[in-house]
Amino acid sequence: MTMPQDAELDRLTLGFVPLIDCALLVVAREQGCFADQGLEVTLSRQNAWSTLRDRVAAGLLDGAQMLAPLPLAMSLGLGRAPCDTLAPITLGRHGNTIALSHEIAEASGARLTEDPATSARALAAYLTLRGDRRLRLAMVYPHSCQHYQLRQWLSLGGIDPDEDVEITVLPPPQMVEALAAGRIDGFCVGEPWGSLAESQQAGRLVATGAQLWPGSPEKVLGVTRSWAHRYPATLARLIRALRDASEWLMADPAHLRKARDWLALPPYLDRSMNHLETLALDSGHIAQQLYGPGILRPDPDAAGRFAEHMDQQMRRHGRRLDRATLEECYSPVHFDAATHQ
Numbered sequence: 118m119t120m121p122q123d124a125e126l127d128r129l130t131l132g133f134v135p136l137i138d139c140a141l142l143v144v145a146r147e148q149g150c151f152a153d154q155g156l157e158v159t160l161s162r163q164n165a166w167s168t169l170r171d172r173v174a175a176g177l178l179d180g181a182q183m184l185a186p187l188p189l190a191m192s193l194g195l196g197r198a199p200c201d202t203l204a205p206i207t208l209g210r211h212g213n214t215i216a217l218s219h220e221i222a223e224a225s226g227a228r229l230t231e232d233p234a235t236s237a238r239a240l241a242a243y244l245t246l247r248g249d250r251r252l253r254l255a256m257v258y259p260h261s262c263q264h265y266q267l268r269q270w271l272s273l274g275g276i277d278p279d280e281d282v283e284i285t286v287l288p289p290p291q292m293v294e295a296l297a298a299g300r301i302d303g304f305c306v307g308e309p310w311g312s313l314a315e316s317q318q319a320g321r322l323v324a325t326g327a328q329l330w331p332g333s334p335e336k337v338l339g340v341t342r343s344w345a346h347r348y349p350a351t352l353a354r355l356i357r358a359l360r361d362a363s364e365w366l367m368a369d370p371a372h373l374r375k376a377r378d379w380l381a382l383p384p385y386l387d388r389s390m391n392h393l394e395t396l397a398l399d400s401g402h403i404a405q406q407l408y409g410p411g412i413l414r415p416d417p418d419a420a421g422r423f424a425e426h427m428d429q430q431m432r433r434h435g436r437r438l439d440r441a442t443l444e445e446c447y448s449p450v451h452f453d454a455a456t457h458q
Contacts, residue, residue, distance in 0.1 A: 122350040129355070130159045131338075132169045132181030135290055135386045136307040138209035138336040139182045140376055140396065140408055145362035147379045153361065154354035162384065165288040166258040167196070173339060174200040180355070182208055183339035186423040188446045190260035191339075193439065195427070203345050204337035205451035206356050207413050212335050212406040213263055213326030214311025215270055217303040218296055221252070222321035233324035237274030240323075244281060255287040255295065255304040265426040266329045267305035290389070296320050307335065308406060309389050316392040327406075330422050337415065337447075345451065353455035360413060360456060367409045370395075417447045 133139040142160055145151050151158040161178060163169040170191060172178045188202040217227055217240065225243035227236040244252070256264040268278040278284060287295055292310045295301045297319035304311075305326075314320035326335065338359065345352050366372050373396040381390035396406075420443060428438035 122353070124155055124351040124354050125348040126179070126351045127155055128157045128159075129179040129351070130161050130177075132161050132163045132172060132178040133385075134163055134166060134169060134182060134288075135389065136182075136212070136336075137309055137380065137386075137396065137406060138212050138307060138408060139385070140366065140380060141208050141359050141362045142182055143379050143385055144366055144376050145358045148362060148365055150358040150361040150365070151355075154358040156351070156354055156358060160384070164290050166261070170197065173202070173341065174198075176341075176344075179344065180338055180340035183337050184258055184261045184263075185334040185337050185420065186260045186262065186265075186427060187258070188337065188339045189420070189424065189427065189443060192342075192442050192446055193427075193431070195260055195431070201342035202339055202446065203342050203451070204339055204415050204447050205345065205352060205455075206338045206359055207334045207415050207419075208336040208338055208359070209406060209408040210332060210334050210412050211325070211327040211330075212307045213266055213305055214308060214322050215267060215303065215305045215324040216296070216311045216314050216320040216322050218299070218301075218320050219318055221302055222323065227321070227323045229322045229324065231328075233270055233328045234273040236323035237270050237272075237276065239274075240271075241274035241276050244276065251281060251283050252302040253283045253285060253300075255285050255292060255301045255306075257289055257306055258286060260427060260430075262326060262330065262333065262335055262423055263305040263307070265423055266326050268426075269329055270305075270324050293317065293319055293389075309386065309393055313389055313392055332419070333422050334412075334415075334419055342445075349451075352451055356452055356455035360410065363408060363410045363413055414452050415447045415449050417444045420447050 133142055169181050173181050188204045191200045191202040225239045227239040256267050271278045289306050289310050292304045292306045293314045311322050315322055377396045380386045
């Protein structure tokens with residue numbers, strides 16, 4: 118294969134958190150898309166977003182699957198010292214689920230319907246009758262779509278996220294166990310953890326991120342700005358490999374099943390995938406998760422929903438969101454250069 122430009126690096130280590138929307142990274146490795154671009158890529162599992170964030174910032178990872186708001190939070194210095202970080206390609210849209218414990222879902226009557234406000238109002242009515250303690254709900258990271266979508270869903274029912282419930286942080290792989298053990302009463306997390314809780318009868322899905330924020334980016338590839346500037350040809354090959362993985366994934370329904378089997382391997386998601394037969398896009402189990410070619414190009418305007426929430430958080434501490442930083446984080450310039458758009 119003839120490469121348009123020699124890559125500065127041929128061996129990379131990319132981080133991921135065990136979620137279905139690491140699929141493009143796994144497909145690119147297992148299907149040989151990275152190898153076709155002359156890259157030898159090791160995928161390094163990280164169980165917490167804060168650990169992944171710090172390892173990218175320290176240069177211990179070349180890049181990583183990231184929560185869509187994370188490059189912006191890192192660049193703005195939210196949660197740690199500032200580290201200019203870019204999102205040169207989107208890895209997936211949608212994919213989050215909100216679940217309540219089986220006990221609370223049964224008692225409140227909250228369930229997944231076409232309108233997420235229905236389940237939020239059911240929970241609000243239950244809380245009014247109960248009135249003895251605040252529920253403890255988990256999300257994955259303070260600056261995440263999961264946090265913002267959980268708060269928005271609660272607000273649909275007239276529930277004050279700061280006063281009426283307690284919101285805590287848990288890594289995604291710990292959510293189902295914590296729910297089953299009664300340490301939390303519900304959560305918002307990326308798949309497959311919500312549907313796994315439901316399949317184990319530990320919880321019930323009551324809303325999805327696709328309902329709350331249709332079309333919004335959920336995961337991106339994140340690299341530091343200094344890394345992107347130092348290794349532009351390597352980044353271009355990385356982008357093309359992920360584009361090729363996306364095209365392969367969408368080319369045949371059988372490829373969705375093959376990708377599911379790869380994700381179920383022990384280095385990736387292992388037994389947490391056993392309840393899913395495939396990655397079919399119309400499956401409620403993956404909350405209308407989208408990872409096809411048409412969603413890959415980053416767009417600052419598409420970041421508007423979570424950027425608004427981040428701005429509100431910053432204003433409470435006397436700061437404001439910098440639009441220039443937002444536009445640089447989610448600029449399509451690297452994607453367009455790599456794919457000649």
